Structure formats: structure tokens, C-alpha cells
Amino acid sequence: xxxxxxxxxxxxxLTWPHxxxxxxxxxxxxxPCFVSIAKEIIKREKLLIVTPDINQVKQDxxxxxxxxxxxxxxxxxxxxxxxxxxxxxxxxxxxxILDFTFNGWGLKFPANYDNQINKSLFDRSVFxxxxxxxxxxxxxxxxxxxxxxxxxxxxxxxxxxxxxxRNEYKDKREIGDYLKMLFDVKRILxxxxxxxxxxxTDSHVDTLARFCNPSTIAYVKCTEDDEHYEELKLMExxxxxxxxxxxxxxxxxxxxxxxxxxxxxxxxxxxxxNFLIINQAVLVPTYNSPKxxxxxxxxxEVFPDxxxxxxxxxxxxxxxxxxxxxxMQLPAGFIE
Numbered sequence: 487x488x489x490x491x492x493x494x495x496x497x498x499x500l501t502w503p504h505x506x507x508x509x510x511x512x513x514x515x516x517x518p519c520f521v522s523i524a525k526e527i528i529k530r531e532k533l534l535i536v537t538p539d540i541n542q543v544k545q546d547x548x549x550x551x552x553x554x555x556x557x558x559x560x561x562x563x564x565x566x567x568x569x570x571x572x573x574x575x576x577x578x579x580x581x582x583i584l585d586f587t588f589n590g591w592g593l594k595f596p597a598n599y600d601n602q603i604n605k606s607l608f609d610r611s612v613f614x615x616x617x618x619x620x621x622x623x624x625x626x627x628x629x630x631x632x633x634x635x636x637x638x639x640x641x642x643x644x645x646x647x648x649x650x651x652r653n654e655y656k657d658k659r660e661i662g663d664y665l666k667m668l669f670d671v672k673r674i675l676x677x678x679x680x681x682x683x684x685x686x687t688d689s690h691v692d693t694l695a696r697f698c699n700p701s702t703i704a705y706v707k708c709t710e711d712d713e714h715y716e717e718l719k720l721m722e723x724x725x726x727x728x729x730x731x732x733x734x735x736x737x738x739x740x741x742x743x744x745x746x747x748x749x750x751x752x753x754x755x756x757x758x759x760n761f762l763i764i765n766q767a768v769l770v771p772t773y774n775s776p777k778x779x780x781x782x783x784x785x786x787e788v789f790p791d792x793x794x795x796x797x798x799x800x801x802x803x804x805x806x807x808x809x810x811x812x813x814m815q816l817p818a819g820f821i822e
Contacts (some may be wrong), residue, residue, distance in 0.1 A: 487576045487596055487816045488669040490636030491698060491763040497532035497556070498764060499814040500524060501567045501603070502543050508564060508805055511728060515801040517546050519747040520565075522768065522797050528554040530765040532821050534612065536567070536603055537559050556821065560606050561599040563590075566807055568692065569628035570600035571814030572607070572705070581819045582618040583608065584668075586627040591687050592651035593715045614725060614822050625664075626652040630690035635700045638672035638731060639750065640665060643680065645689035676730050680721030682706075682755035683713065692696045693808075694718075698788045702727075703736045706759050708743035713753075718743070739788055745775040747803055760799075760808035763784065764815065768792050771799035771809040 495820035502520060509785045511517050524547060526535045533555045539541045547555075563594035564570075569591070572583035586602040590597040608619040633641040647661055648654065662674040680694045689694070695705040705725055708714050725738055754774035763772045768789050772778040778796055779802070786794045799808045 488634040488636070488671060489574065489576065490634050490700075491815055492699065493636060494818040495531050495765050495815050496818045497534050497816045498527045498756070498762070499534040499536065499567045499571050499816060500527075500812060501562050501565045501570070501600070502535055502546075503565050504537065504539055504542065504562070506538070506632055507562070508570065511544065512801060512804060515804075519797065519799060520772055521547055523813065524555075525550065526767065526769055526795055526797070527764060528540040530767060532556060534558065534607075534816070534821065536560060536562060536607075556612065556726055558607060558610060558612055560603055563596050563598065563600045565812050567814040568811045569687070570597065570632045571629060572604045572816070573627070573746075573819055574817050576817075577618075577670075580618060581817070582620055583820070584615065586624050586625050588624045588628060589626055589651065591628070592626075592649055594686055595723070595818050607792065611642055613820055617820055620722070622668075626763050628687070628690065629814055630687060630692040633691050633695070633697050634669070634671070635697045637700050637712045639675060639700075640669060640671050640673075641675045641691055641695060641697060641703070642692070643677045643689045645678075645681065646687060646691070649688040670729065670752075677721055677724055679717050679724060680706075681714070681717055682757060683753040684749075684806055685755040689773070690811075691809050693755060693760055696759050696761070698739065701730050701737055702735065702739060702788060704739040704741055704759060704785070704788060706743055706757055707740035719807050739784060741784060742777045744773050745777055747773055747800065749804060754803045755806055755808075756799075756803050757808060758785075760810040760813070762810050762813050763789075763792070766792055768794045769809055770794060770796050771802070772796040773800055773803065774798065
């Protein structure tokens with residue numbers, strides 16, 4: 487079984503920014519964002535922090551309760567735990583981490599240290615003794631590229647999974663069949679449209695459309711005056727054509743396109759779809775915009791039994807990612 491994100495969790499993983507990452511020029515901006523995320527997580531579950539410098543992270547976190555934090559000292563290239571972190575599954579009810587190759591989104595960025603994190607975590611017994619390890623290093627796959635409903639459906643994008651320097655030696659059918667076998671799911675829903683300007687990931691699905699429960703998908707929608715309109719409208723049409731496993735249309739929930747955020751002349755991929763579901767809460771990226779409240783209110787209706795919390799992610803978006811991208815949940819049974 488490939489559990490959905492709302493499955494009860496034992497922990498969330500963060501890979502902490504430091505001076506040897508691309509965050510170095512703006513560490514004073516991005517560290518408070520990581521601290522805000524960390525503080526919300528430890529209220530509700532364990533937090534696994536991967537960092538080459540534990541003492542520095544403790545200085546960053548300050549005077550807080552460390553009883554729910556697990557540190558692991560490892561060298562890292564960057565902080566995108568969603569994509570270099572372990573993907574968790576259950577095989578005959580036995581928990582396993584799958585360790586795929588992370589190659590910097592198709593060899594765009596160095597990933598030599600990040601690609602060793604999962605094996606190192608396993609070798610250091612960070613996971614419970616019941617957890618198995620399966621090396622999948624012959625396959626390039628990032629956690630942000632796939633969404634599970636926990637009941638046998640994966641949602642993904644063809645732009646990412648078929649992109650250059652990932653698994654282009656396989657065609658769409660081969661990749662789909664392989665994912666179904668690997669994750670023991672019944673079907674793959676492919677989005678062939680949708681993108682965000684400035685996205686380095688080649689259209690990760692977690693920036694565009696997200697399962698909120700087995701029958702509900704939240705997705706990004708923009709107005710006609712936005713450069714993304716045609717592509718996102720085509721994506722919306724695809725979502726409307728999808729059916730649940732029981733044959734019903736999905737309940738589709740439109741999230742506003744975030745107001746444009748720029749780095750010089752380049753638009754950055756700010757998106758409210760990059761939220762993180764944790765125990766009893768949903769952490770939502772915000773961008774100091776009036777649309778923040780619209781997104782928060784929309785998700786409060788979708789998740790009535792969870793607290794919906796905004797986290798200022800303007801610093802994160804400067805490196806072309808957001809809240810979901812820097813986190814990786816670990817289901818119950820994976821961390822003590």
C-alpha cells in the first residue's frame with residue numbers, strides 16, 4: 487500500500503539549510519521559515535532533522551522542547567526533502583522505505599550528498615526495527631512528482647515523469663505499468679497539461695493538483711489575464727474528466743493562483759497547492775498576499791477536522807520551491 491499523506495504519521499523530515507547550500511546568501515530569511523514549520527510539526531508529531539551541523543540547528547531553533555526532535559548529522563547539498571527523502575510504503579503490512587535516485591531534477595543541480603541520505607538514515611537505525619529498506623537506485627523518482635489517494639490511485643504529470651535525464655528510456659505505458667507494480671496501485675491518472683513559470687522540477691504534481699481525500703482534488707486555477715491560463719484550463723478539463731475508483735467525478739476544489747512573485751524579471755513558482763498534511767493540521771504556504779486568506783479559507787472547508795495554518799514561504803520561493811517541497815512525511819510505524 488502507498489499511503490496517502492493524511493494517513494496517520496509518526497514524523498516529518500526536514501533537511502536543514504546551511505552555509506554550503508544555495509541558501510547561503512539568504513540564510514537569515516529562510517531559517518525563520520524552517521523554524522516556523524518545525525514548531526508546528528513538533529506540536530503534533532516527531533520531527534526528523536537532517537543536517538551536517540546539529541549545534542547550529544539548535545541555535546536556529548532556540549529555546550524549545552526538543553523531546554519530539556530527532557537529529558541526524560549528514561552532509562547535504564540542499565533542502566528539498568520531498569524529492570530526496572524516502573518514499574514510504576507497506577508491503578503485506580510491513581513498512582518499507584523505497585530509496586530512488588535523486589539526480590537534481592534531471593541533472594540540473596548537484597545531488598551527490600542528498601542521494602545518500604536515505605541509506606544513511608536506514609544504516610543508522612533512525613527508523614524502527616520493523617522498517618525494511620529497498621534500493622531503487624535504477625529509477626529516478628521524486629516524491630513531489632506523485633500523489634497517492636491511499637486506495638490504489640496515483641496522480642502524476644507526464645511532463646515530469648517523461649522528462650529528459652530521468653527515465654526517458656521508458657515510454658509512458660512502461661512507466662505507468664512499473665509504478666502500478668511497484669506501489670501496488672490499480673491505476674495512474676496522468677495530467678498532460680499544467681505548469682508554473684520558474685519551476686525547476688518539470689511540473690511536479692504537488693505544485694499543481696493534490697489529493698485531499700480519496701474523492702477530492704485541490705488544484706491551481708488562474709484568471710484569463712495570467713500567462714498560465716491556457717495550460718491550467720486544459721489541466722482543469724483533464725481533472726473534470728477523471729473519475730474515482732467507484733466511477734464518480736472528483737470533487738474539485740479550485741485554489742487561487744498566487745499573486746506573481748519575481749526574482750528580477752523571472753516569475754517564481756508560488757503556489758498554494760504546495761501544502762503539507764500532518765496529524766491534526768494542514769500547513770499552507772503563504773506569500774504576503776490578500777489571496778493567502780482565500781487559500782486558507784478554501785482549505786479550511788476541505789479539511790474541517792484539521793487546523794489550517796499559514797506559513798510565510800516567500801523566502802522558500804526564492805529557490806523555486808515551497809512548503810511541501812522541503813518536507814517528507816513518514817507514516818505511523820516508521821519512527822518511534
